[in-house]
Amino acid sequence: MIDAIVSDYQMRDGRYRIPQTGKEDFKDIPFILFTGKGREEVVIEAIENGADFYLQKGGDPRAQFSELSHKIRQAFRRKKAEEELRMMKALSATPPKEFSGSTNREDNFFQ
Numbered sequence: 452m453i454d455a456i457v458s459d460y461q462m463r464d465g466r467y468r469i470p471q472t473g474k475e476d477f478k479d480i481p482f483i484l485f486t487g488k489g490r491e492e493v494v495i496e497a498i499e500n501g502a503d504f505y506l507q508k509g510g511d512p513r514a515q516f517s518e519l520s521h522k523i524r525q526a527f528r529r530k531k532a533e534e535e536l537r538m539m540k541a542l543s544a545t546p547p548k549e550f551s552g553s554t555n556r557e558d559n560f561f562q
Contacts, residue, residue, distance in 0.1 A: 455482070456483070457483045460486035483502065483506060487509065510553040
């Protein structure tokens with residue numbers, strides 16, 4: 452099971468691309484773009500394609516990876532809360548089943 456995806460903007464093959472995190476297979480997995488590319492169009496493209504956060508590389512590595520760790524936890528909690536909300540909405544939209552009686556003899560006695 453994948454808990455989160457952290458990706459760079461420039462891939463190993465030298466091509467630039469934003470993974471399509473909006474695809475059905477990855478829609479519930481937190482995605483963080485962690486890159487040295489700080490251009491505004493990169494940030495916009497990342498967010499439009501479903502990235503939960505964008506972090507720019509550089510500066511103090513300890514502070515940088517602490518922030519990355521925080522963003523991963525934050526994105527994971529948000530995705531979990533969104534999933535729980537979807538489940539609650541689905542349950543509340545489902546009409547309740549009729550009570551068919553208990554199989555417990557004591558419950559039937561007091562009816």
